[in-house]
Amino acid sequence: MIKEGTLERYLCALLQGDRKQSRAVIEETLQSGTPANSVYVDIIWPIMMEIENLLRQDRIASTQEHLAVRINRTIVDQLQNKLPHRTSKNKKIVICSAAEQSQELGGQIMADLFESDGWEVKFLGGGLTNDDILAFVNDCAPEILLIYGATPKQAPGIRQLIDTIKDVNAWPNMRIMLSGGLFNRAEDLWQEMGADLFAPTALEAVQAASSDKPIEQPYDRRVINRRRRRRQKMEGSLTVQAVV
Numbered sequence: 679m680i681k682e683g684t685l686e687r688y689l690c691a692l693l694q695g696d697r698k699q700s701r702a703v704i705e706e707t708l709q710s711g712t713p714a715n716s717v718y719v720d721i722i723w724p725i726m727m728e729i730e731n732l733l734r735q736d737r738i739a740s741t742q743e744h745l746a747v748r749i750n751r752t753i754v755d756q757l758q759n760k761l762p763h764r765t766s767k768n769k770k771i772v773i774c775s776a777a778e779q780s781q782e783l784g785g786q787i788m789a790d791l792f793e794s795d796g797w798e799v800k801f802l803g804g805g806l807t808n809d810d811i812l813a814f815v816n817d818c819a820p821e822i823l824l825i826y827g828a829t830p831k832q833a834p835g836i837r838q839l840i841d842t843i844k845d846v847n848a849w850p851n852m853r854i855m856l857s858g859g860l861f862n863r864a865e866d867l868w869q870e871m872g873a874d875l876f877a878p879t880a881l882e883a884v885q886a887a888s889s890d891k892p893i894e895q896p897y898d899r900r901v902i903n904r905r906r907r908r909r910q911k912m913e914g915s916l917t918v919q920a921v922v
């Protein structure tokens with residue numbers, strides 16, 4: 679259990695760029711008996727989300743965000759070896775992210791927790807082209823391709839990647855999961871993009887990936903939803919014209 683005030687102390691230390699105090703808060707939490715995976719889920723992850731929100735709301739400077747993310751990433755690197763390791767699931771997951779350092783941190787946390795859960799993880803990070811990702815997926819043949827984080831500008835490229843994977847249909851048993859960034863803020867965007875799974879947090883991503891729920895057909899639903907919205911728009915237009 680995380681002690682009261684821990685999140686506030688950690689956030690304050692990060693935003694001040696205080697590396698020593700940030701490490702002290704985490705070490706104190708570990709010494710109290712809190713396992714490393716709980717530190718990931720209950721401290722690192724929510725504080726990472728809060729820092730993203732503060733930056734988006736212009737409540738902190740970009741320099742504060744950079745300091746905080748880099749310290750957070752250093753601490754995650756140190757915590758990785760403290761995570762428990764479950765029996766191998768004999769399943770692979772490929773994780774890629776947006777190129778921004780905050781999004782790469784989110785992808786790294788995902789990678790660490792999946793590895794802890796017994797998955798074979800390939801963490802590509804950000805900055806790769808769709809062709810790079812497709813070639814790697816072809817060689818690796820994972821059960822899941824997880825794309826973490828996206829900005830509005832990056833969304834069309836991700837949509838194109840998903841469409842290509844669905845059209846080629848070379849990996850019919852591979853599920854595509856979206857998380858973070860724009861996907862967390864735009865409700866049902868993951869379905870519009872044609873993904874199979876969505877998870878707002880790293881813990882929920884691991885849980886969703888481990889589910890044996892059969893793959894639905896979000897690509898078809900996306901087409902249906904587009905047609906429904908188009909029809910509703912036309913009906914609305916006709917209603918306005920009739921009133922006029």
